[in-house]
Amino acid sequence: MYRYDEFDAALVRERVEEFRDQVERRVSGALTEDEFKPLRLMNGVYLQLHAYMLRVAVPYGVMNGPQMRRLAYIARTYDKGYGHFTTRTNIQFNWPALSDLPAILEDLAEVEMHAIQTSGNCIRNVTTDVFAGATDDEIEDPRPWCEILRQWSTIHPEFSFLPRKFKVAVIGAEKDRAAIRTHDVGLRIVRGADGETAFQVFVGGGQGRLPHLGQEIATAVPGSEILAYLTAILRAYNLLGRRDNIHKARIKILVASLGIEAFREEVERQFATLRQEDLRIPDAEMDRIRAYFAPPTFADLPKTSGAFDRAVLADADFARFSRNNIRRHRQAGYASVVISLKPVDGVPGDITAAQMETVADLAERFSFDEVRAAYEQNLVLPHVRLDDTPALWRALREAGLATANADLVTDIIACPGLDYCSLANARSIPVAQDLSRRLADLAWQEKVGPVRINMSGCINACGHHHVGHIGVLGVDRKGEEYYQITVGGSPDEQAALGEIVGRSLPADEVAPAIQRALDRYLVIRTEGERFIDTVRRVGADPFRQAIYETLDAAA
Amino acid sequence: MRIVTANRLSDGRVIYLGEDDRPVESVAEAAVFEAAEAETAQARAAARPEVFVNPYLVEVTGHAFSGRDRLKESIRAAGPTVGNSLSTDTGAAV
Ligand code: HEM
Ligand code: SF4
Numbered sequence: 001m002y003r004y005d006e007f008d009a010a011l012v013r014e015r016v017e018e019f020r021d022q023v024e025r026r027v028s029g030a031l032t033e034d035e036f037k038p039l040r041l042m043n044g045v046y047l048q049l050h051a052y053m054l055r056v057a058v059p060y061g062v063m064n065g066p067q068m069r070r071l072a073y074i075a076r077t078y079d080k081g082y083g084h085f086t087t088r089t090n091i092q093f094n095w096p097a098l099s100d101l102p103a104i105l106e107d108l109a110e111v112e113m114h115a116i117q118t119s120g121n122c123i124r125n126v127t128t129d130v131f132a133g134a135t136d137d138e139i140e141d142p143r144p145w146c147e148i149l150r151q152w153s154t155i156h157p158e159f160s161f162l163p164r165k166f167k168v169a170v171i172g173a174e175k176d177r178a179a180i181r182t183h184d185v186g187l188r189i190v191r192g193a194d195g196e197t198a199f200q201v202f203v204g205g206g207q208g209r210l211p212h213l214g215q216e217i218a219t220a221v222p223g224s225e226i227l228a229y230l231t232a233i234l235r236a237y238n239l240l241g242r243r244d245n246i247h248k249a250r251i252k253i254l255v256a257s258l259g260i261e262a263f264r265e266e267v268e269r270q271f272a273t274l275r276q277e278d279l280r281i282p283d284a285e286m287d288r289i290r291a292y293f294a295p296p297t298f299a300d301l302p303k304t305s306g307a308f309d310r311a312v313l314a315d316a317d318f319a320r321f322s323r324n325n326i327r328r329h330r331q332a333g334y335a336s337v338v339i340s341l342k343p344v345d346g347v348p349g350d351i352t353a354a355q356m357e358t359v360a361d362l363a364e365r366f367s368f369d370e371v372r373a374a375y376e377q378n379l380v381l382p383h384v385r386l387d388d389t390p391a392l393w394r395a396l397r398e399a400g401l402a403t404a405n406a407d408l409v410t411d412i413i414a415c416p417g418l419d420y421c422s423l424a425n426a427r428s429i430p431v432a433q434d435l436s437r438r439l440a441d442l443a444w445q446e447k448v449g450p451v452r453i454n455m456s457g458c459i460n461a462c463g464h465h466h467v468g469h470i471g472v473l474g475v476d477r478k479g480e481e482y483y484q485i486t487v488g489g490s491p492d493e494q495a496a497l498g499e500i501v502g503r504s505l506p507a508d509e510v511a512p513a514i515q516r517a518l519d520r521y522l523v524i525r526t527e528g529e530r531f532i533d534t535v536r537r538v539g540a541d542p543f544r545q546a547i548y549e550t551l552d553a554a555a
Numbered sequence: 556m557r558i559v560t561a562n563r564l565s566d567g568r569v570i571y572l573g574e575d576d577r578p579v580e581s582v583a584e585a586a587v588f589e590a591a592e593a594e595t596a597q598a599r600a601a602a603r604p605e606v607f608v609n610p611y612l613v614e615v616t617g618h619a620f621s622g623r624d625r626l627k628e629s630i631r632a633a634g635p636t637v638g639n640s641l642s643t644d645t646g647a648a649v
Contacts, residue, residue: 026564027564027565027605029604029605032604033604033608033609047562047567047608047609048567049569049627049630049631050567050568050569050631050634050635051562051566051567051568052566052567097565097566097567098564098565098566098567099565347637418626418627418630419630419635419636419637420635424627427630427636427637429635429636429637430636430637433637476623478623479622479623479624479625479626480626481626
């Protein structure tokens with residue numbers, strides 16, 4: 001993985017010292033809250049319902065054992081013993097004291113981590129495919145490009161005060177495991193005319209109050225010119241994006257109001273002036289960065305593993321775990337393992353300090369010291385020998401981390417909602433817990449197959465409810481919590497926004513209604529059809545009926 | 556009737572304006588104000604930014620939250636309604 005050079009290290013340390021001074025000045029009264037707030041936000045520090053919240057960047061979701069262990073140390077020393085992984089593959093701490101924050105940032109800097117640009121109207125943490133560099137369907141590993149984008153965008157003077165926040169995701173495969181069309185800019189690696197790396201570029205995606213899917217703006221921008229092209233997009237946005245209305249400030253609104261054609265022309269105009277050498281990525285620099293992401297030294301192994309096969313036969317629980325949480329790898333004899341952070345009754349994305357330490361140990365022991373944060377609020381060990389998977393599974397099980405539900409109905413994505421978030425209208429966690437208890441039977445979940453349920457506690461859509469196969473949005477009706485349900489959303493290469501099925505439901509009706517929709521699916525699906533395929537074939541109506549049937553009967 | 560609430564500067568915890576304008580942690584100890592007094596009370600809290608961050612007024616009946624934000628304020632007063640997820644012992648005070 002990428003290692004800081006002297007410039008990176010100096011920059012992060014300077015930022016820690018600067019923030020230490022700012023905190024001291026706030027505490028002494030030299031800075032007012034109004035003056036301090038933008039400064040703390042530049043370091044990922046929010047003030048939530050009950051406490052400060054620190055959002056730590058996990059660049060493109062990649063961590064090593066020592067970093068994970070340091071996060072555990074922070075959770076235990078300065079927080080309540082746990083952390084929360086988000087849909088942006090960052091980790092959030094919910095309870096730090098203001099005076100501890102400089103020390104926390106210093107602890108992070110020691111393991112090459114920070115909270116820079118995890119908030120504010122700048123280019124946020126770049127996200128990617130959690131299986132980058134490990135899957136067999138990849139054109140090229142996207143992580144070196146993510147690192148280039150990180151270096152280019154970090155404290156970029158021109159793009160530190162955009163009209164609104166800006167999110168970029170990059171994938172290297174046809175299959176979209178990073179929801180690129182829900183981002184301000186989504187990049188997909190393709191092969192250019194001469195076989196060189198190029199990027200298909202989507203622009204203007206975003207969720208929140210006015211959701212839009214990104215539209216294609218370019219089919220194949222050469223890799224060496226991608227920084228110039230992105231600069232052109234951001235320059236157009238910076239100049240033309242609205243600053244008078246926060247709800248209309250995202251690039252999605254600009255692209256929608258100009259139309260993609262006119263926006264493309266504007267970008268092309270900027271691009272033509274920018275195409276010169278200074279934004280070209282030199283081959284030597286690209287090679288230098290690629291070297292950090294070179295594949296680990298895999299052993300030469302047979303495709304199948306006797307130890308794995310025997311464990312599958314011997315233990316039904318392991319067999320289930322292998323079906324649902326163990327994924328194919330590009331290297332024979334290896335697999336990627338999904339660590340679900342969605343136990344029955346759990347808070348999606350939460351992990352204890354002790355569990356983080358276990359994951360750190362297991363990454364070191366079994367996965368070349370690498371662990372990934374997934375957009376689904378799970379973790380992944382990307383390079384595990386098939387031979388080792390039974391031992392890994394036993395260790396995960398002991399730590400309460402072996403829930404075999406990856407991509408199944410209880411692999412629920414949910415934002416913190418009104419239990420923590422000051423912007424929320426309603427709670428999301430208790431509704432997720434209710435669903436996870438009600439739908440806990442793994443045999444039934446496997447019968448239902450892959451279904452993505454996403455929940456947000458308000459229209460900001462941090463839980464990606466717009467693109468959930470089933471989406472749940474908390475709304476406020478005269479001070480009471482209600483939930484609006486959508487069906488048919490999809491975050492992947494067939495991205496779609498869900499359709500609202502009808503009036504919103506009270507909290508205790510949400511899980512039963514979703515269960516009825518899933519039961520209906522089991523009746524009407526055709527052989528081998530996934531939930532989302534059935535919705536696409538028959539539309540939302542049968543599900544609408546199922547969701548409201550007993551409710552209407554009772555009314 | 557209203558009370559003044561805010562977050563405490565040092566740790567972000569929820570606090571209220573109590574008797575003699577002391578910061579207090581429990582709603583039960585919050586001083587209750589009539590409409591006209593409430594705004595000056597809020598201003599007194601705002602004048603002490605080293606303690607009270609973002610003070611604002613909340614409607615109560617007695618010491619019970621009563622306005623549109625009663626759910627949010629109850630959660631602020633009592634903490635998250637969910638545990639912290641965790642089936643396993645963290646070894647840390649929660
Ligand atoms: C301190 C808590 C948080 C605050 C104050 C917050 C604030 C916001 C706001 C205001 C938006 C709307 C942005 C816009 O439309 O311009 C948003 C969107 C979003 N947030 Fe959060 N958020 C918080 C926590 C989280 C968490 C915990 C997650 C992940 C679990 C998350 C992930 C996202 C995502 C994925 C979006 C949608 C981005 C888009 O518009 O495409 N946020 N957040
Ligand atoms: S969706 Fe709303 S409630 Fe949920 S974390 Fe985002 S801002 Fe808070």
